Amino acid sequence: MADGVDVRIHALSKHFKQVRAVDNLTFDVPPGTVTGFLGPNGSGKTTTLRMLLGLVRPTAGSALIGGRAYADLPDPRRTVGAVLETAGFHPGRRGRDHLRIVAQAARIPQRRVDEVLGEVGLDDAADRRVGGYSLGMRQRLALAGALLGEGGGRPRLLVLDEPSNGLDPGGMAWLRDLITAKAAAGHTVVISSHVLAEVSRIADHIVIVRDGRLRYAGPAAAMTKTLEETFADATS
Ligand SMILES: Nc1ncnc2c1ncn2[C@@H]1O[C@H](COP(=O)(O)OP(=O)(O)OP(=O)(O)O)[C@@H](O)[C@H]1O
Numbered sequence: 633m634a635d636g637v638d639v640r641i642h643a644l645s646k647h648f649k650q651v652r653a654v655d656n657l658t659f660d661v662p663p664g665t666v667t668g669f670l671g672p673n674g675s676g677k678t679t680t681l682r683m684l685l686g687l688v689r690p691t692a693g694s695a696l697i698g699g700r701a702y703a704d705l706p707d708p709r710r711t712v713g714a715v716l717e718t719a720g721f722h723p724g725r726r727g728r729d730h731l732r733i734v735a736q737a738a739r740i741p742q743r744r745v746d747e748v749l750g751e752v753g754l755d756d757a758a759d760r761r762v763g764g765y766s767l768g769m770r771q772r773l774a775l776a777g778a779l780l781g782e783g784g785g786r787p788r789l790l791v792l793d794e795p796s797n798g799l800d801p802g803g804m805a806w807l808r809d810l811i812t813a814k815a816a817a818g819h820t821v822v823i824s825s826h827v828l829a830e831v832s833r834i835a836d837h838i839v840i841v842r843d844g845r846l847r848y849a850g851p852a853a854a855m856t857k858t859l860e861e862t863f864a865d866a867t868s
Pocket residue numbers: 648651652653671672673674675676677678679680825826
């Protein structure tokens with residue numbers, strides 16, 4: 633393996649009763665790249681990422697981070713940062729306090745809290761209660777939480793599930809720059825989206841799913857035709 637964290641999804645399936653949310657999915661994410669994980673609504677992206685993060689048990693197959701299941705990582709918070717959903721914040725808590733609690737639980741130094749608040753542009757809002765945050769500000773706070781474990785030049789995996797939800801165009805441009813900079817620094821980034829244009833601009837690799845099945849995995853440059861076919865008759 634090159635220097636960096638890779639992801640290997642092998643024969644991964646998740647069935648919820650009759651629904652084959654993820655159906656025999658196999659793809660790799662090379663270390664130090666941005667991989668766009670694309671598909672229409674309900675195609676199995678979130679379920680795949682939740683299995684990768686050990687939050688959902690696969691029906692079959694494996695999802696490995698640097699060769700290990702998430703649960704077997706020696707220091708998961710420092711190896712992986714994730715933005716999965718932004719609904720889970722305590723509304724009465726201030727943004728800075730939320731991050732302090734996350735940092736403390738993961739034994740991450742408190743100085744990282746101020747660093748990540750600056751990195752996501754929330755310094756001015758840090759002492760306001762999260763209940764008053766806009767959706768875009770919540771996304772930034774979630775991203776700050778995902779970045780907390782970064783440090784010491786150690787490459788990490790960033791898993792971002794629809795992170796641009798609620799961001800305005802300026803915020804989306806800012807997010808693209810941040811993701812590109814993370815990959816340039818050696819981190820591996822997986823970003824899911826159902827909006828093609830958002831991801832195709834920054835991704836080195838593209839994985840396309842539909843109905844839980846793989847449609848394409850490979851270099852971004854070669855994907856245009858597959859994308860057009862996949863989305864042509866989708867309603868998203
Ligand atoms: N806990 C669950 N129980 C039952 N069905 C589920 C569950 N989680 C997901 N599903 C179903 O699995 C399928 C895939 O959902 P998933 O959220 O993974 O798709 P997605 O690609 O992330 O969609 P979106 O872009 O809308 O977020 C959908 O049909 C969904 O209804």
